[in-house]
Amino acid sequence: MTEAVKLKLSKKDLESDQDVRWCPGCGDYAILATVQRTLAQLGIRRENTVFISGIGCSSRFPYYMNTYGFHTIHGRAPAIASGLKVTRPELDVWVITGDGDGLSIGGNHMIHALRRNMDLKILLFNNQIYGLTKGQYSPTSAVGTRAPSTPSGSIDHPLNPISLALGSGATFVARAADTDAKLMGSILEQAYRHKGAVFIELLQNCPVFNDGVWEGVKDDPAGKQVHLVEGKSLVFAGGTKGIRLGAGMVPEIVDVVDGDTSGLLVHTEKGSPLYAHLLAQLVQPDFPMPMGILYRTERTTYEQLAQAQIDDAVAKQGPGDLTKLMYSGMVWEVGADGTRH
């Protein structure tokens, strides 16, 4: 991270001169605004910040950021970002992807970037649909999703992005809704300060092809979200309900009477991966969705390890000597008479 000189920036400083081309009402607008505002508040250095994306509606994001940006090809953003980060570790590299881009065509790159713990901040905009190609069901669509490609309803089981990220070895896993600027801002700030692979699932609304798919989740007073707060019990619905672990490690919803939270699960970001995996399994319609930072841990990043090997080689062998390298192996001299000496 490059925070040596904290610059006074406004949101406007992070807006590029390009017209934003998303559909009116798209959740991407809210995400863009929150990212711009948060990074401005953090006083980032624009020249040291790079946004890299794949293909899809969300992947147009870099064009609208007044930083360095690379709009790449479908699914490959984590791979391209990895090549940049490992060679230029001083840069802040953000990856913008969607549920189709990051979990379907680019699923392989996603899991490997996370397991390596590349210091990439990956924002996955999950709207449960392919938008740019006009509304096909995606790997996170619920079973039965009717779309042009599935007129009788989709039949494949949806993928849980948080479970995938945890299983892949991400060291910072969080979730926020597109319109929850406060929560998203706070997650982005902590993600920015985290050294390692960040995976943030942003529940994003596509007003054209999948309008309202997250409505049930966003309606917090109705008890559809659990706000994760470090050291606090998992309560929701205005503090009237809570989650505890029953027999066989089956999570259960219980009523909270007179504010008595004893026996409920208590949130710890740096808890065991087992706990984080359990949180990931709390999904609609049976459970409220956990929002906030689900898990974080410290692990040396790939680029640190890669650089350490180079430093170690230089320390042990000395800086590379090209002539010596060329003359390694079986070398001989041919004299003026044309024969070997």
Place this chain on the structure above:
Amino acid sequence: METKHLDRVVIRFVGDSGDGMQLTGTEFAKAAAEAGNDISTFPDFPAEIRAPAGSLFGVSGFQLHFSSSEIHTPGDAPDVLVAMNPAGLKTNLKDLVDTGTLIVNTGAFIEANLKKAGYKSNPLEDGTLAKYKVHAVDINHLTMTALEGSELSNKEKGRAKNFFALGLVFWMYGREPEGEIRRIHQQFAKKPGYGEANVKVFKAGYHYGETAEVFQTVYKVPPATFKPGMYRNITGNEAIALGLVVGADLAGKKLFYAGYPITPASSILHSLAKYKNFGTMTFQAEDEIAAMGAALGAAFGGSIAVTASSGPGIALKGEAMGLGVMTELPVVILNIQRGGPSTGLPTKTEQSDLSQSLFGRNGESPLPVLAAKSPGDTFYCAVEAVKIATRYMVPVILLSDGYIANGSEPWPLPNLAAMPRFDVVHRTDPQSYFVYERDPKTLARAWVVPGTPGLEHRIGGIEKDALTGNISYAPENHEKQTHVRAEKVQRIAQDIGELDLSGAESGEVLLIGWGGTYGALRQAQQSLAAQGKSVSHAHLRWLSPLEPGLAKIIHNFKRVVVAELNTGQLRMVLRAQFLVDAIGLNKIQGLPFKVAEVVAAIEKELGVAATKTTSAATQAQANA
């Protein structure tokens, strides 16, 4: 004991893929190089790591050509065949020259192995080998005897038998055994028990030659004469790795190499992974696409970015290569070709990815393509690829193939100090910067890297405005950008050296080749020219753009023959480009050309050319 002097020898070692034939061949090649011979090698092995013992498909071979004069190829046919088992004999005997020498490990000629090799009777006894000079040696038994009392298991002892064969040929060709003994000890330093055993067996083989009365002649191939200077023995993949390191150094930049394991490219990654103290970073990606992607990311960040693969992997990289074309980033893409399509012939050579290199991406996406002609030449091609990629801001494809990747030759070491530098300068001036503003000479856009204040910009795969780099779907702009991307590749011609032409600039037959066929083609042309035949050979280093020198001469010949290890991919291009009635000499067997094949093909065309001359003369007479 008689000593006979020979000018040149072609020897081939064959056995099971677990018999250590590659090691035996490599060691004998080193000894030949050490003794001052010119050498050329051709390892030929199956894709299976340890194919079932005794099977025909599991035979692994290594051919070595060593000579007292300059040679370009591993030789058309072996003069000596060392067969460690019946399967090896069965699959290779047809190649041995008549009256050739055959050394057979009789210990392996047991019923079961004969059956596996498809022999109904024992060829050692049924007269099959009558026309050859046969040395029947029970190498299995002699190896075990040499290791009597050793603590190794019988299985471990048996593994040393290739060193018996090596010792025997060392004696036959009068090689000094001391160097080899030293090398074995070095190689097995971590397993001294094996080292000891191998040396014992090697010596046993050597002394067997000396004492067994069957070998009455020692053959000496005197040293060849070379241009004075320092030399080393090198394979194509070793040289290409060195070329990348040197190329990055000449550009004043760090090297980043991303790869995914694939035959026959993997050993480049292995070499570069050892060069960390040069600041070289290697990245074993999760797949071929990621390797290309990571290279693009590193190029965006200002590294000399390289990825390598073989045909199947290059196919996977195609879309990302197109992104490199669109965003005009310098990346070097190595294709170590093998037989295709699909998985094809993983360990065999072919030149069938030329069309893929030239046309294998969506849209109009021209790329510069060059091809190395020999193991040592891959070094210079790698340096040139780095230079062109950074100078023109474009991905460059460098073609090698399995034959030159694994083959070795004595290589005159380059004088690094004399190699011109091409230091990269990144633009840092924020005044009136436009992403696609171009250098008037090279048409390159400026290489601006993240971290540069005031030059923040966005690039991507969507078509961009020809100046500002903003997204543009404007019809005229797309046409303009399409043409400028093509023109940029064509402009590389201004940096291409002289055409590699042997023979006159006009005549009866022009033989055109590219890549790893160089040795056979050049030798064929030279031997025909020595007989006074009117044949020239042009060997192309650059396939895109085509070498400017070719246009000047291609119409000066009566017949144009394009020799390729494919069905005619370059020929198609040349016919389209020059409207010339080029004839193909094509071989698609996973094997390199033999000199004799090329000579025969050219002789045929010389005949046609002669007829043409006659008919033209007749026509002229008639007209008169």
